[in-house]
Amino acid sequence: MPGCPTCGTTHDSWQKLRVHHRSAHGKSLPNRECERCGERFYCGYPRKYCSEECRYESREIDHSGASNPNYSGAKETTECEQCGDAFDYYPSEKAGRLCPDCVDATEWQDPPALAGAANPNYDGGMVELTCDICDRRFERYPSNVGDGATLCSNECRAAWLSDAYTGSGHPNWNGGPTGSYGPDWRQVRERALERDDYACVLCGADEGDLGRNPDVHHIVPVRAFLDTPVTTVADAHTLDNVVCLCPTCHRRAEHGAVSTAELRHRTGVGHTPDIGSA
Numbered sequence: 001m002p003g004c005p006t007c008g009t010t011h012d013s014w015q016k017l018r019v020h021h022r023s024a025h026g027k028s029l030p031n032r033e034c035e036r037c038g039e040r041f042y043c044g045y046p047r048k049y050c051s052e053e054c055r056y057e058s059r060e061i062d063h064s065g066a067s068n069p070n071y072s073g074a075k076e077t078t079e080c081e082q083c084g085d086a087f088d089y090y091p092s093e094k095a096g097r098l099c100p101d102c103v104d105a106t107e108w109q110d111p112p113a114l115a116g117a118a119n120p121n122y123d124g125g126m127v128e129l130t131c132d133i134c135d136r137r138f139e140r141y142p143s144n145v146g147d148g149a150t151l152c153s154n155e156c157r158a159a160w161l162s163d164a165y166t167g168s169g170h171p172n173w174n175g176g177p178t179g180s181y182g183p184d185w186r187q188v189r190e191r192a193l194e195r196d197d198y199a200c201v202l203c204g205a206d207e208g209d210l211g212r213n214p215d216v217h218h219i220v221p222v223r224a225f226l227d228t229p230v231t232t233v234a235d236a237h238t239l240d241n242v243v244c245l246c247p248t249c250h251r252r253a254e255h256g257a258v259s260t261a262e263l264r265h266r267t268g269v270g271h272t273p274d275i276g277s278a
Helices: 014-024 052-060 100-104 154-164 184-195 222-226 247-254 260-267
Strands: 076-079 086-089 127-130 137-140 215-218 242-245
Touching: 184 215, 184 242, 215 247, 242 247, 242 260
Parallel strands: none
Antiparallel strands: 076 086, 127 137, 215 242
16 A cells, blocks of 8 residues: 655555645655656646756757657668668668759759650550541541531531421420411511610610611510410410510520510510410
């Protein structure tokens, strides 16, 4: 059983002895040893020295070489891969390959050759292809070859799009033409152009900007009137269901980028026809 170094009493455990010494003698038992003088002392947190004097005087200790607490074998000797001279290096830094003189020199540091097959991402180079539009042979990297049409230029791409996106190939295809617009269409079209001053109601582009009159767009599509048993194509041709748009704004409206409410507001009429009320 541990005994008290001050009064000699014995205790069942070191913990009880420490509690006794702190309460009976007003001082905690030492739990650390000074690295400089070896004196034991108490501290509630890790500490190397018993006093500031020992801490300052410890700076005079030689910590070079093997005396350094981080010493791990010092330098090793190897041969320079560039010039063949022997040199020393610290293993903790990196594997020795070049001596200091060769590291300082730059003329040997040629950039690696990464062209063609020497490139780590090389996958065989360009492949030869045939254009689906003009049959011209051309080369292209495999990464730029898709599963769709093979086209050699922007001109051929435009020609392919013009053909592929016509009729049923267009993403907005909805069953083909609606047939003749009937005799009433020309009259309501002229009235819409006059009402909208022969200009796009959204951007203001007129005949001078477009080189022609703007388009006259059905706010509720003609097809919607044909799909109901109680309306006809003539029911679509009302002044409150048409509005003048330039080709660009017309495409936006056809693709839903302009709301029906906005177009209805631009007509100045305030409502669109109710399909099925005719």
